[in-house]
Amino acid sequence: xxxxxxxxxxxxxxxxxxxxxxxxxxxxxxxxxxxxxxxxxxxxxxxxxxxxxxxxxxxxxxxxxxxxxxxxxxxxxxxxxxxxxxxxxxxxxxxxxxxxxxxxxxxxxxxxxxxxxxxxxxxxxxxxxxxxxxxxxxxxxxxxxxxxxxxxxxxxxxxxxxxxxxxxxxxxxxxxxxxxxxxxxxxxxxxxxxxxxxxxxxxxxxxxxxxxxxxxxxxxxxxxx
Amino acid sequence: xxxxxxxxxxxxxxxxxxxxxxxxxxxxxxxxxxxxxxxxxxxxxxxxxxxxxxxxxxxxxxxxxxxxxxxxxxxxxxxxxxxxxxxxxxxxxxxxxxxxxxxxxxxxxxxxxxxxxxxxxxxxxxxxxxxxxxxxxxxxxxxxxxxxxxxxxxxxxxxxxxxxxxxxxxxxxxxxxxxxxxxxxxxxxxxxxxxxxxxxxxxxxxxxxxxxxxxxxxxxxxxxxxxxxxxxxxxxxxxxxxxxxxxxxxxxxxxxxxxxxxxxxxxxxxxxxxxxxxxxxxxxxxxxxxxxxxxxxxxxxxxxxxxxxxxxxxxxxx
Ligand code: HEM
Numbered sequence: 001x002x003x004x005x006x007x008x009x010x011x012x013x014x015x016x017x018x019x020x021x022x023x024x025x026x027x028x029x030x031x032x033x034x035x036x037x038x039x040x041x042x043x044x045x046x047x048x049x050x051x052x053x054x055x056x057x058x059x060x061x062x063x064x065x066x067x068x069x070x071x072x073x074x075x076x077x078x079x080x081x082x083x084x085x086x087x088x089x090x091x092x093x094x095x096x097x098x099x100x101x102x103x104x105x106x107x108x109x110x111x112x113x114x115x116x117x118x119x120x121x122x123x124x125x126x127x128x129x130x131x132x133x134x135x136x137x138x139x140x141x142x143x144x145x146x147x148x149x150x151x152x153x154x155x156x157x158x159x160x161x162x163x164x165x166x167x168x169x170x171x172x173x174x175x176x177x178x179x180x181x182x183x184x185x186x187x188x189x190x191x192x193x194x195x196x197x198x199x200x201x202x203x204x205x206x207x208x209x210x211x212x213x214x215x216x217x218x219x220x221x222x223x224x225x
Numbered sequence: 226x227x228x229x230x231x232x233x234x235x236x237x238x239x240x241x242x243x244x245x246x247x248x249x250x251x252x253x254x255x256x257x258x259x260x261x262x263x264x265x266x267x268x269x270x271x272x273x274x275x276x277x278x279x280x281x282x283x284x285x286x287x288x289x290x291x292x293x294x295x296x297x298x299x300x301x302x303x304x305x306x307x308x309x310x311x312x313x314x315x316x317x318x319x320x321x322x323x324x325x326x327x328x329x330x331x332x333x334x335x336x337x338x339x340x341x342x343x344x345x346x347x348x349x350x351x352x353x354x355x356x357x358x359x360x361x362x363x364x365x366x367x368x369x370x371x372x373x374x375x376x377x378x379x380x381x382x383x384x385x386x387x388x389x390x391x392x393x394x395x396x397x398x399x400x401x402x403x404x405x406x407x408x409x410x411x412x413x414x415x416x417x418x419x420x421x422x423x424x425x426x427x428x429x430x431x432x433x434x435x436x437x438x439x440x441x442x443x444x445x446x447x448x449x450x451x452x453x454x455x456x457x458x459x460x461x462x463x464x465x466x467x468x469x470x471x472x473x474x475x476x477x478x479x480x481x482x483x484x485x486x487x488x489x490x491x492x493x494x495x496x497x498x499x500x501x502x503x504x505x506x507x508x509x510x511x512x513x514x515x516x517x518x519x520x521x522x523x524x525x526x527x528x529x530x531x532x533x534x535x536x537x538x539x540x541x542x543x
Binding site for chain 1 (some may be wrong): 233293295298300301304307308363371403406408409410411469480497499500501502507509511512513514516540
């Protein structure tokens with residue numbers, strides 16, 4: 001993925017950072033993204049020891065919401081990596097992208113597992129099939145999850161090499177996945193639309209930057225001629 | 226059923242078990258406990274002594290585990306204060322309920338607008354232990370203190386043309402942050418309605434208290450409707466206006482999403498919400514690893530209201 005997105009060279013190494021921090025920046029980002037999960041783990045532990053103590057009146061729903069919210073946030077952070085690398089002229093940021101993306105996937109999978117176990121009671125036939133088939137917000141959420149599976153599976157360097165140019169084409173699936181995840185949020189919201197609005201703005205901005213970038217690049221190419 | 230007691234709830238908040246064992250001293254004891262714990266920091270329309278001085282007929286136990294007071298006062302839908310379940314408990318104290326006036330108008334011989342205390346003068350209070358089933362598929366068992374809706378309506382002498390009752394919640398954006406939100410799609414004030422014969426059914430009550438105390442703001446202080454056979458959103462909170470009408474009044478959720486929320490909104494396991502099943506519910510208290518799922522019952526188990534709907538297709542009039 002290091003050779004993934006932007007103009008390959010790394011003239012602008014993370015110069016502003018002291019070398020020590022730059023060296024351990026990857027573990028640092030890894031730990032940062034694990035924090036919401038760790039905090040949830042603590043609450044789940046407290047809840048297991050003393051029901052009602054940590055996750056409110058409806059603990060199952062609280063867990064599903066926490067994981068879903070962080071799944072979406074980290075998915076948007078993943079999508080923000082390449083725009084950020086361009087805007088801040090930090091091509092090396094791209095090396096964090098796979099890790100961030102895999103964390104987003106982890107949260108989303110756990111969100112799904114929490115839904116299946118805590119809310120649907122592992123009643124796969126009745127609840128899951130019924131929900132995916134009948135309830136549009138679940139259908140789009142499920143679509144988002146399914147779209148992310150091949151991306152997670154082919155995130156390794158080996159697959160990148162094997163797929164070559166097709167790897168980048170395949171990984172454009174992250175755009176429909178993000179849109180589906182946003183529609184999922186929109187459709188499950190009732191009455192208050194603050195969250196879909198804010199996430200929607202971020203998504204618009206991230207797509208807008210990409211479009212502006214590709215227009216600029218195309219112009220640059222035609223100017224060269 | 227063995228359900229462990231949540232550990233972070235102060236003993237003072239779990240009065241019900243205690244209260245219902247010593248029912249004769251019910252009111253005095255629980256009020257003393259409430260005063261001691263300083264629970265529910267709301268500006269009260271009625272002084273605490275108002276309830277203290279009254280005899281409250283104790284409620285019939287229904288043989289189902291009571292929801293803890295902490296759950297019932299900490300997990301609410303009251304979009305006037307925000308869309309999160311915890312928002313009402315956080316922000317409802319910003320609503321000033323003293324003084325409180327209620328206007329009764331429309332098809333009544335003696336319309337009027339009066340202070341709550343005057344309005345309730347001479348009305349006997351009783352406790353009702355009811356199931357509350359939210360349209361979102363969770364439910365609680367709550368001991369309300371109140372009186373039949375009919376008792377109040379009759380005082381204003383509904384005319385022969387009165388067919389429906391419209392209820393309205395307080396609209397005061399300066400004290401209700403949800404009403405100030407730019408992202409709310411709700412057209413305030415919150416409105417609800419019943420057919421007059423539904424409102425007159427003995428099960429339909431106005432509540433002014435719960436768990437032996439006056440209602441906390443987040444539960445709809447100082448006066449709210451409780452219609453136990455209908456989804457929770459019908460049980461409108463913090464009522465300022467009651468209007469008797471000839472035609473079916475608008476109700477807020479139906480107006481917002483008519484395919485999802487009907488006017489009748491009777492609890493019905495056979496008619497799914499477009500976004501989730503209504504066949505079962507999560508009953509509070511519930512725990513993380515053993516969610517307390519129970520099947521949902523027709524009319525929330527209050528079969529005696531069925532006669533109100535004889536001949537109606539309840540899949541069409543959902
Ligand atoms: C990329 C995939 C997904 C993302 C990013 C995502 C994200 C979210 C978000 C942000 C929320 C709202 C949380 C809140 O309001 O605090 C949510 C709620 C929810 N999601 Fe997902 N989700 C995804 C996939 C799924 C899947 C596959 C399912 C189940 C099949 C699912 C089931 C639910 C449920 C049941 C809720 C709670 C709805 C409610 O409160 O009524 N999600 N999700």
